[in-house]
Amino acid sequence: MSDAKPTISFDVPAIAAELISIRDVIRWGVSHFNQAELWYGHGMANALDEAVFIALSSLKLPLNITESYFDSRLTLAEREQVLALYQRRMNERIPAAYLTHEAWFCGLKFYVDENVLVPRSPIAELIENRFEPWVDPQQVDSILDLCTGSGCIGIASAYAFDWADVDLADISPAALAVARRNVKDHQLEEQVTVLQSDLFSALEGRKYDIIVSNPPYVDAEDMAALPDEFRREPELGLTAGNDGLDLVKVILNQAANFMNPGGILVVEVGNSQFALEELLPEVDFYWLEFERGGEGVFLLTHEQLTQHQSSFAFS
Numbered sequence: 001m002s003d004a005k006p007t008i009s010f011d012v013p014a015i016a017a018e019l020i021s022i023r024d025v026i027r028w029g030v031s032h033f034n035q036a037e038l039w040y041g042h043g044m045a046n047a048l049d050e051a052v053f054i055a056l057s058s059l060k061l062p063l064n065i066t067e068s069y070f071d072s073r074l075t076l077a078e079r080e081q082v083l084a085l086y087q088r089r090m091n092e093r094i095p096a097a098y099l100t101h102e103a104w105f106c107g108l109k110f111y112v113d114e115n116v117l118v119p120r121s122p123i124a125e126l127i128e129n130r131f132e133p134w135v136d137p138q139q140v141d142s143i144l145d146l147c148t149g150s151g152c153i154g155i156a157s158a159y160a161f162d163w164a165d166v167d168l169a170d171i172s173p174a175a176l177a178v179a180r181r182n183v184k185d186h187q188l189e190e191q192v193t194v195l196q197s198d199l200f201s202a203l204e205g206r207k208y209d210i211i212v213s214n215p216p217y218v219d220a221e222d223m224a225a226l227p228d229e230f231r232r233e234p235e236l237g238l239t240a241g242n243d244g245l246d247l248v249k250v251i252l253n254q255a256a257n258f259m260n261p262g263g264i265l266v267v268e269v270g271n272s273q274f275a276l277e278e279l280l281p282e283v284d285f286y287w288l289e290f291e292r293g294g295e296g297v298f299l300l301t302h303e304q305l306t307q308h309q310s311s312f313a314f315s
Helices: 012-018 022-036 047-058 067-071 076-092 096-100 123-128 152-160 173-185 220-224 246-258 270-279 302-307
Strands: 103-105 108-110 142-146 165-170 192-196 208-213 259-268 297-301
Touching: 012 076, 022 047, 022 067, 022 076, 047 076, 047 096, 076 096, 103 152, 108 152, 123 152, 123 259, 142 152, 152 165, 152 173, 152 192, 152 208, 165 173, 173 192, 208 246, 246 259, 246 302, 259 302, 297 302
Parallel strands: 142 165, 142 208, 165 192, 208 259
Antiparallel strands: 103 108, 259 297
């Protein structure tokens, strides 16, 4: 359990009356975010990034506006609106994406709320590269985003493979409601199907060229040490038993049955990488490297999954 952090108390209307421009409001936010000892990691690296994101999202301004806009005067109501979000970010430790209901993944905007994890997977780089050199993109006709949450991985894959059928699967009805909203927002209803499924349980008869998954993988020790901001995310999307591998074991055991020959399985396991390597030393997991950072993502081919099927028959 994380240590208690200081509560930042201030009078929103009084402070709003003293600030004038977007730059003023953001500068104030950065100072107080640092004072509040916030934890970052939901797509933002520091107090400045977070303050800018919240302010521009609240003001319905694009995140790539030119610097001259920062000297624009705000109305009193606009200043109060941004400061109220800053106050919630500090005192309730709510990730910025939940405050604004906006997150970005692969250059695409997604709706998010507390029923899904905030998108931040390094798998984005694989999608941008259309999973090359591991597959020939022109030979990919079917993709499964397993444990889809907001749907960001599957929807981004639908853009990268605009001819392929994409399934989004998750056990959580609340998460799937968010995924359906994002599919509709991106006008992908004809290409992307949303399915409620406990891993592969409702996918019988379906076959995929790519199965990609960012499942729950946080082990018991890491769960106990998570900062408050991460505790705002749904526990169902994080926790996966003592070693963080409860769901990964099932995926390894069953994935080959749902893959076409030549297909690949890509799974993010984060810090549970070490437990997985210790559990299965005979398996040659390919641990992917990312230019923008991130680790704990493995790739296995259909052939490897079939070869090691006996190793994946966990009791």
